[in-house]
Amino acid sequence: MKSITFYFDVISxxxxxxxxxxxxxxxxxNVVVDYRPILFAGLLKAWGQKGPAEMEPKRQWTFRQVAWSAHRLGIELQTPAEHPFNPLALQRxxxxxxxxRRVVEKLxxxxxxxxxxxxxxxxLERLQQELAPACDPxxxxxxxxxxxxxxDAIARGVFGVPTLEVDGRLFWGLDSLDMAAAYLRGDSWFRGDAWDEAGRPRAGVVRRER
Known part of the structure; x- marks a missing residue:
């Protein structure tokens, strides 16, 4: 049985x-999923990135694309009244x-x-009462x-959520689920050098801040 780590932050x-x-x-x-709450803001800080909601044109596109994806997949999803928000209480x-999975679904x-x-x-109080945590968050x-x-996620190279980790390989984003599933099903692309070759460093221009 394979183990999959699902890194997530409910803000995403x-x-x-x-x-x-x-x-x-x-x-x-035949897999088991380990649901691992982390802080997206911590990833952004570690890798020197801005969140998509911090750039107005990207925020608009992100939520349009998210709404379309939910519609296409038949998944209920409504943007919360305030976004971005601080997810610390929920992740704790x-x-x-x-x-x-039950707890993560509720969140x-x-x-x-x-x-x-x-x-x-x-x-938040009602949610905590419903979930009845074993200790105080x-x-x-x-x-x-x-x-x-x-x-630990940062040390393993996780830079965004959601990320799936399987056998030390990281699959980032909603659109990587099929790629991860293909790996788990033994797709021949993963058995050769294609994975390492595609990700190897190339020479290129380095952008410098002024």
């Missing part, structure tokens, strides 16, 4: 869509509960169903677990 609509589509993409495969809650639906405020205190141990998971 692409992670929400990938979560919903994952069972279909992996249908017929995931670790406090133990991030299995994604909390954010991406209904178009409501993901951080509304009353909604504000405990230092939970906070450290989330920090360490994010640092």
């Amino acid at each position: 609509p692409y992670a929400a869509l990938a979560f919903e589509r994952l069972p279909e993409a992996l249908e017929g495969l 809650l995931a670790w406090a509960c133990g991030p299995n 994604f639906h909390h954010v991406w169903h209904g178009g409501l405020d993901a951080n509304h205190p009353g909604r 504000a405990d230092d141990e939970v906070k450290q677990t989330l920090r360490q998971a994010t640092e």
